[in-house]
Amino acid sequence: MSGGPFRSRRAAAMPESVFARMDAAKDAARRAGREVVDLSIGSSDLPPPEAALAALRDAAFDPATHGYALHAATRPLREAACAWYRERFGAVLDPEEEALTLIGAQEGFANLLLATADPGDAVLLPDPGYPSWAGAVAVAGLEAVPLPLEEGRGFLPDLEAVPAAAAARAKIVVLSYPNNPTAACADLDFFARAVAFAERHDLLLVHDFPYVDLAYDEADAPSALAAPGARERVVELYSFSKSYHLAGLRIGFALGAAPAIASLRTVKGAIDFNAWRGVQRAAVAALATPRAQVREGAATYRTRSRALVEALDEVGVPTDLPRASMYVWTRLPHGATDSVAWAVALAAETGVVVAPGVGFGARGEGWMRLALVRPEEELRRAARTIGAWSRTRSR
Ligand SMILES: Cc1ncc(COP(=O)(O)O)c(C=O)c1O
Known part of the structure; x- marks a missing residue:
């Protein structure tokens, strides 16, 4: 692969970032006046020590x-x-x-x-x-x-x-x-x-x-x-x-x-x-943070994951409970397969932003990742939005 002007072969070999596309979709939703609920990035909203x-x-x-x-x-x-x-x-x-x-x-x-x-x-x-x-x-x-x-x-x-x-x-x-x-x-x-x-x-x-x-x-x-x-x-x-x-x-x-x-x-x-x-x-x-205080983060994400998975289940998006992390990983509803097209449309039409599974590799296609970086009630609302939107899309 040739680098081109001021472009090394190594820069040219970098895989295209799906997340740059999601960032553009997020920005477009914002400019269209939508309230954006960004669950696409694992950037914690909890307080540091x-x-x-x-x-x-x-x-x-x-x-x-x-x-x-x-x-x-x-x-x-x-x-x-x-x-x-x-x-x-x-x-x-x-x-x-x-x-x-x-x-x-x-x-x-x-x-x-x-x-x-x-x-x-x-x-x-x-x-x-x-x-x-x-x-x-x-x-x-x-x-x-x-x-x-x-x-x-x-x-x-x-x-x-x-x-x-x-x-x-x-x-x-x-x-x-x-x-x-x-x-x-x-x-x-x-x-x-x-x-x-x-x-x-x-x-x-x-x-x-x-x-x-x-x-x-x-x-x-x-x-x-x-x-x-x-x-x-x-x-x-x-x-x-x-x-x-x-x-x-x-x-x-x-x-x-x-x-x-x-x-x-x-x-x-x-x-x-x-x-x-x-x-x-x-x-x-x-x-030096006391262990009990560090564990509060995991407890918060656990509670949020339970709320989100329950709300997804209720709207017909069956999802396994995670045992760890600040993420929920689940298949796209209604057999959707193109995770980027699906996530870009979801962001544009509802303001809910998730990470398309294929951004993590070919085996992630057909999946999405939701980051538990918003309060419980917002996560439940996002799940209801996803459920309602994906039902109309699959018709
Ligand atoms: C597996 C993995 N490694 C590294 C990072 C980034 O860590 P840091 O912020 O310390 O660079 C992340 C962030 O999401 C991650 O998920």
């Missing part, structure tokens, strides 16, 4: 935060992340060798691919999956080999079914549970099998783990790093966007296999100067 906001405010007026933050300046957050991991999952990690701060899990993922695989290598990538993964794979010049997530298997991939040739070409396998968009969970046995698979094929296992705190039952979100042998070949990516409702701050951390962490640090050294120290201080403060 006050201590994190206070740390941020105080840091703004502390000149010690205003300069570049080199690696040593990230030590307090790396230490806090390892202490948090020990408290939550029981293992002691080394903040120097096994931890790195990130400008969000998304940035960490993209740079981790650049740091640990070479152009032409393959990556085993869940389908459906978080859309920016596919973009990161294209930027790094890698080949995406889809790992189908089937409803009948609880949206867990069948690793034994990966063709031998694809496993041999691959350098990385990507997993993410609690899962976006399917809201599925995996247990530690699954991760043990996944680590054994990664060992067999000499793969790095990247576990994108931003929903660590959003399993409705805490036991449903084990750490892949806790599986036997994982410390040698797993990198786990953490975010403050979902647990602490701080998506705009752009902060996260990576924990795991020391050689991969070292490679990521090298690549990031050419790209960024780490998050602002004030943001890092806010993150340290957030990690």
